[in-house]
Amino acid sequence: MKPYSLWIPVRNEEATIEPLIISVLEQENPPENIYVCVNGSSDRTGEIVYEISQQCRQVIPLTSSPWKANAWNTIVQTAVSDGTFEDVMVFCDGDISFGGPKTLSTLVQHTRASTNNIVGGSIFPVPSRNRIRPCKLCTPSGWLYCIQKTILELLEKHSYWKMPNNIINEDLFLSLLAYPDVDVITDAFFYAVKPDLRDYIITQIRILKWMKQLVDMGMWAELEIWIDRVLQSWGVLRTLKYGYIVPLMMSMITVSPSDHVWTITSSTKKLV
Numbered sequence: 001m002k003p004y005s006l007w008i009p010v011r012n013e014e015a016t017i018e019p020l021i022i023s024v025l026e027q028e029n030p031p032e033n034i035y036v037c038v039n040g041s042s043d044r045t046g047e048i049v050y051e052i053s054q055q056c057r058q059v060i061p062l063t064s065s066p067w068k069a070n071a072w073n074t075i076v077q078t079a080v081s082d083g084t085f086e087d088v089m090v091f092c093d094g095d096i097s098f099g100g101p102k103t104l105s106t107l108v109q110h111t112r113a114s115t116n117n118i119v120g121g122s123i124f125p126v127p128s129r130n131r132i133r134p135c136k137l138c139t140p141s142g143w144l145y146c147i148q149k150t151i152l153e154l155l156e157k158h159s160y161w162k163m164p165n166n167i168i169n170e171d172l173f174l175s176l177l178a179y180p181d182v183d184v185i186t187d188a189f190f191y192a193v194k195p196d197l198r199d200y201i202i203t204q205i206r207i208l209k210w211m212k213q214l215v216d217m218g219m220w221a222e223l224e225i226w227i228d229r230v231l232q233s234w235g236v237l238r239t240l241k242y243g244y245i246v247p248l249m250m251s252m253i254t255v256s257p258s259d260h261v262w263t264i265t266s267s268t269k270k271l272v
Contacts (some may be wrong), residue, residue, distance in 0.1 A: 010036060013045055018048055090107060091146070116148070
C-alpha cells in the first residue's frame with residue numbers, strides 16, 4: 001500500500017493522546033508519518049507528544065496557536081513542505097477509537113480509488129457493545145476523514161491559500177467547498193461518545209454560528225447548497241428558509257473566540 005500521513009490536532013487531551021497513537025501504530029497499514037499538533041493546551045498533552053516522538057520516529061510533534069483551524073494549517077503546510085502530502089492525508093480527533101485494524105487503510109484506499117475530495121468514516125456511538133451497523137453521516141465529520149490534495153486547490157479557488165484561521169467547523173467548511181464530491185463510508189468506522197441533550201444543543205448552536213461566519217465571508221451561494229441538502233426532508237421549512245427562519249436565527253447570533261474551543265466531555269477510550 002502506498003504510504004500516507006495522519007493528522008491529529010489535540011488540545012488538553014493528555015488522557016487520550018498516547019492510547020490513540022498506540023492504536024494508530026497497531027493498524028495493519030499504519031501511516032508513515034503521524035503529525036500531532038498541540039494547539040493551545042494547558043495540560044501535559046504537549047509533553048506527552050514530545051516524549052512519544054523521542055521513541056517513535058513516525059510521530060512528528062507540532063504546535064500552533066489555539067483554534068483547530070490553526071492546527072490544520074500548521075500540519076498541512078508542514079506536510080507539503082516535507083513532501084509527505086503526495087495525494088491523500090487522513091485527519092482524526094484525539095479521543096476517538098478505531099473500529100478495527102483496517103480502518104485507516106480502508107479509508108485511504110477508498111479515497112484514492114474515488115473522485116471525491118473528502119471522504120469520512122462512519123460513527124459508532126458508545127457506550128454500546130452491540131454489533132450494529134455504523135451510522136452513516138450526511139457529511140464527513142472532523143472526527144475522522146481523508147482528503148485529496150485537490151482540496152488545497154479548492155481553498156485557493158475561494159481566495160484562501162489555507163483554512164480560514166477563525167472558522168468554527170473546519171470539516172463542514174471543507175465539505176461545503178468540495179460538495180458534491182464528498183462521501184462517508186461504513187467500512188471505515190470509529191467509536192465516539194454519544195452526545196447527550198446538552199451536547200446536541202451546543203452542537204446545533206455552533207453550526208448556526210458557522211453559518212453566520214460563511215455569510216459574513218460572502219459565501220451565501222455555497223451555504224445555500226448545504227442548507228438544501230440538510231433541509232431536503234424537512235418539508236415546509238424549505239420554503240421558509242430564505243424568507244424568515246435562517247435570517248432570523250443568524251441575526252440573533254454573534255461569534256466569539258470561545259466558539260472555536262471545542263471540549264470533549266468524556267473519552268471513548270474509557271467506554272469501548
